[in-house]
Amino acid sequence: MKEIKTYLDANKQRFLDELLEILRIPSVSADPKYAGDVRRMAEATAQHLKAVGADNVEVCNTAGHPIVYGEKMVNPKAPTVLVYGHYDVQPADPLNLWDSPPFEPVVKKTKHHPDGAIFARGSCDDKGQFFMHVKAFEMMLNTKNLPCNVKFMIEGEEEVGSKNLEKFCRDNKKKLACDVVLISDTSIIDNKTPSITVGLRGLCYMEVEVTGPNKDLHSGVYGGAVANPINVLCQMIASLHDAKRHITVKGFYDDVQKVSGKERKAMNAAPYDEKQYMKDLGVNDLMGEKGYTTVERTGIRPTLDVNGIWGGYIGEGAKTVLPSKAYAKISMRLVPDQDPKKIEKLFQKHFEGLAPKSVKVKVTAHHGGYPVVVPTNSVEYKASEKAMEQAFGKKPLPQR
Amino acid sequence: MKEIKTYLDANKQRFLDELLEILRIPSVSADPKYAGDVRRMAEATAQHLKAVGADNVEVCNTAGHPIVYGEKMVNPKAPTVLVYGHYDVQPADPLNLWDSPPFEPVVKKTKHHPDGAIFARGSCDDKGQFFMHVKAFEMMLNTKNLPCNVKFMIEGEEEVGSKNLEKFCRDNKKKLACDVVLISDTSIIDNKTPSITVGLRGLCYMEVEVTGPNKDLHSGVYGGAVANPINVLCQMIASLHDAKRHITVKGFYDDVQKVSGKERKAMNAAPYDEKQYMKDLGVNDLMGEKGYTTVERTGIRPTLDVNGIWGGYIGEGAKTVLPSKAYAKISMRLVPDQDPKKIEKLFQKHFEGLAPKSVKVKVTAHHGGYPVVVPTNSVEYKASEKAMEQAFGKKPLPQR
Incomplete structure (x- = not known):
């Protein structure tokens, strides 16, 4: 040394x-x-x-x-x-x-x-x-x-x-x-709390297009009689989570690995100040899947987020358009052993099934990525752990 | 002559x-x-x-x-x-x-x-x-x-x-x-079916802004733990209609004039080809308030449409952003005796009430307009009716 x-x-x-x-x-x-x-x-x-x-x-x-x-x-x-x-x-x-x-x-x-x-x-x-x-x-x-x-x-x-x-x-x-x-x-928890990232969530990124009438209409003349693709898209998106913030896509959780109570306990032992976390983000409350902590929600649980949405008139002021189309980019974070290709198919089928007869739906896939978690009992992990312990004076926490 | x-x-x-x-x-x-x-x-x-x-x-x-x-x-x-x-x-x-x-x-x-x-x-x-x-x-x-x-x-x-x-x-x-x-x-039903427009729906046009975290976040790091303003906005919008496509804004229907069975019957006597209407719009089904025909839905019933929505990443390809904000332009068509100023307040209160604690909501009003219906038993209406009957060879239909 x-x-x-x-x-x-x-x-x-x-x-x-x-x-x-x-x-x-x-x-x-x-x-x-x-x-x-x-x-x-x-x-x-x-x-x-x-x-x-x-x-x-x-x-x-x-x-x-x-x-x-x-x-x-x-x-x-x-x-x-x-x-x-x-x-x-x-x-x-x-x-x-x-x-x-x-x-x-x-x-x-x-x-x-x-x-x-x-x-x-x-x-x-x-x-x-x-x-x-x-x-x-x-x-x-x-x-x-x-x-x-x-x-x-x-x-x-x-x-x-x-x-x-x-x-x-x-x-x-x-x-x-x-x-x-x-x-x-990746990052470290903080300089007083050394950590080694041992897992990353995967990704399945989709784009959806909802088409109502074949052209933009006047909402005064047609409003109330013709399905509005934005209203419909919002309803479809809203239905992708249930009241417990579980994702409703059929079969979505089928391959999710169960994480042991011991591992969950270890994760939650990492220093985490919920008040500070909310303060940094400027929010009054967090929102996520029932039955899991924030660390678990962002580490070992899959999620579904709308990354972008657009449709109709989005300029200054008011235009009473009932638009022909509405779009969204929707991505899912995956955990072991979810397969992005399989989730892609499940999402497509589920989302198309949500559409009322009054609209047409197109679902396309962007890139995906496989989730990964490495074992913490390998010689290599133990070596890294030892090295960090020597440098920081304390054992690093595995983090995902 | x-x-x-x-x-x-x-x-x-x-x-x-x-x-x-x-x-x-x-x-x-x-x-x-x-x-x-x-x-x-x-x-x-x-x-x-x-x-x-x-x-x-x-x-x-x-x-x-x-x-x-x-x-x-x-x-x-x-x-x-x-x-x-x-x-x-x-x-x-x-x-x-x-x-x-x-x-x-x-x-x-x-x-x-x-x-x-x-x-x-x-x-x-x-x-x-x-x-x-x-x-x-x-x-x-x-x-x-x-x-x-x-x-x-x-x-x-x-x-x-x-x-x-x-x-x-x-x-x-x-x-x-x-x-x-x-x-x-305004328009005429068609050249073989003269009509006189006797009523127009009013308007209440609002813009809403939903703010989640104080900055755009990475959906891989924060997804699942922090409320996504687009997901939240979609849920709020979806909840503005119930299963019967009634508008759920509290008090929204309080002042809506009941239209007599006789008048509804007269409206529905106007020529209307639903198949042709759907064909012209390129849709396989219509969507609207239960218990009303298309002519009634666009004439005597108030409606709520999203005229525009936007938030997050809306460019080419994929960006895994969990955005700070999401927006929508939402307008309501009004019928007698709904007051756009009153509806504005009802909407604002209701919409703010929909927001979970994890987001902030701002609701602002664009322009509005009062609904109007004129009586068809006035001397003036009778004179117009007579003039059109002379020109077209048949009595015009009152239309709204």
Whole structure:
């Protein structure tokens, strides 16, 4: 440990300067006008991997933004850890809400960050995190403390749905083969309460279109006689939850894994201040599935949210239109062992079945994602737990 | 009658040419860039009134578009008829749906118009109608057949809510004093079934805003624990009708006039082909208040329609946002003796009462309008009925 501490003390400022340097690159994956910067960021990432001693470093082209790969195979018999991260960032707008320019990082102390923190787009999503692993790797190599093989896969499309990652993984199975994947693209409960994210909910994202009459009508002439697709859509959406806030889609809960009382108890032991949570969100009450706590509702229970709705006249003032169409984007968060493809079909069938004869309904699917939970009794989890306990002075909580 | 027929035959082509001329003026009241054309149309209207023999013709300025006034007082003891009309028109877009330019009128025969009709923006709303009255006035004056006093009030803001008309009427009570108001800004059942519109539903137009959390949230992190304002708004809207499609706003029906069985029977005697009605609208079923026919639902019953709804992400693809706010425009059609101001208050109270503690609700009112029904046993109605019976060969039906 001593040599690690010595190495850190000697290099901390350089680590910080290097991180600030890559935070200056506006690698916004969603906006084509930053495509050159995204490429520049991929090259910079590759340079860093090379500089710290990774082998076979590549900037791998895809149909979209490139994926950076690098590795260090110290012993074919040792386990292999693949570090996943992403070097792209979310768009920085609305710009007027930034106190300093998003791509000009500043280090400052605030009420929430008494020890100081870096303020920049990407500092904690996900440049800060993957760079931490790169520097840990550097240190372990240089102090001869690296006990396992390491592979890096740092992609550039996380913020736009990782459209080309799946194909890349399928095409490079052998290269990416590993025993454990380490992802640091999540959060910690707080600095006094270390935690390890062991589960993420999956997703099934649908779009629905309800068509009433074949053209927009005047609500004075037709109102009351012809089904209004907005009113109908609202009724259909309202019926997707029952009074206990259970989701009514037939078969929706069939594959949901039951979580043991012990695990639920452990989850609820994590520090959580409901008053502060509500205060931060500016709400007077929370709302969710009966019989579950907030931590359980957002961790181990599936949900259904309308992410967008639109139809009719939405400009200034009043227009007495009885519109032809109404639309909504509806997504479901899934938990093990729900299958997004199966849920997609169940939703489609259920939603179409809700429609009265007076309207037509079209249901289409956007992307989905599988839920995941990793076991906390594996050697790898125990190793992470031990490492964090050493650093924080207390055992981290598993979080999902 | 003979001299009328002679006059009509001699002047029909000139009447048509004059009408086509004013249809060429793009008097779009909603769009400021047509303000000069709206003014030009007001001047042209005044010119026509003068030319046909009206006295005291004025283009009266208002805070918005001008109102044209003219009169002929033949006998202070005779009854006075005030003819109301509007010379402004709706915007012509979407332009690509027009077969010929909206302000270049053409006369042509179609399947629905075997005798030919004028196609132009405003030809039947409302330039054609008010000009018909101007020409009837001309003919009656020239053939010495005018038995009553006539006043014209032709405004230029009907299509934008007649914002300045009420003040004008209040400020000019004496000038506008009359025994009956004749409005031809409505439709006829069909050319084989003459009808007179004797009632119009009123309006109460509201806008609602539902606020959940104080900022947009990620549905993966917060979904299931925090009230989603779109889901909540949908539930609130869905609850505004019961299973019989009655409106649930407390006190909503308190002042609704009961319509006699006799009057309902008369209404339902009007020709109405439900299959054709559905075919024209492209729907497989109609939807409305239990216990009433379509004619009754759109004539004598109040209704509630969502005219617009919006919230969250409404662009292409998927965004897993749990939005802070959701909005809707909700209007109610009113019947005698419902008071829009009273309904406004009832709606506001009821809607606020629907909100769960987890959201905040703001309800604001747009413009409203009073419902109206005129008696069909008055001398004036009987005179109109008689005139139409002479022209069409059958008695017109009262319609509302």
